[in-house]
Amino acid sequence: MLDLPTDLPADIVPLSWLIGVWEGTGVLDFPVGDDRVQGEFAHRVSFSHDGGPFLNYSATATLLGEEDAVPQQLIAETGFWRLARPAADTDAGPGLLPPLATPTTRTVDDVELLRAESGGFPIEVSIAHADGMLELYLGEINGPRIDISTDAIVRGAGAKEYGAATRLYGLVDGHLLWAWDIAALGTALRSHASARLAKV
Secondary structure: OOOOOOOOOHHHHHHHHHOEEEEEEEEEEEEEOOEEEEEEEEEEEEEEOOOOOOEEEEEEEEEEOOOOOOOEEEEEEEEEEEEOOOOOOOOOOOOOOOOOOOOOOOOHHHHHOOOOOOOOEEEEEEEEEOOOEEEEEEEEEEOOEEEEEEEEEEEOOOOOOEEEEEEEEEEEOOEEEEEEEEEEOOEEEEEEEEEEEEEO
């Protein structure tokens, strides 16, 4: 059973089941040239909030190998998850600019106006990777299921080739199940990694 906070801003209530720290293991399987990279990894994901209309996100993954092998970090990423909605004059930004109108507290009714015909809510997920890549995902959260795909990817000059991605998150029997498909290193979009995580 999940304990959901009751003091959340209305905009993150649909995302509230994600809040917490999740840990577990996953598997990766992806072709690189004539080789195939396969293995198991330890994965830690954290979703938190600080009162704003978004969730803070961070994740790490470490390749699991022989018992005495030096752990190899595969990824470190951080970002923000939010419902997709047009910015209003009551919102701050861009940059450090204050709101142009007196800020108001958004309500459940305001959030309900964002609901799609499918019954879900549109979301935006921005993720920065430690290796110099930035991803903007667009998609939908519908109850305990999230489907997102990249709308934009920015790579630093030294980053490896990476063209597109989709991610799926779902709450199943109290566990966070996660799958990531990528197009990278000359391979078209295909399954890359998945994990099963428990709340800690």
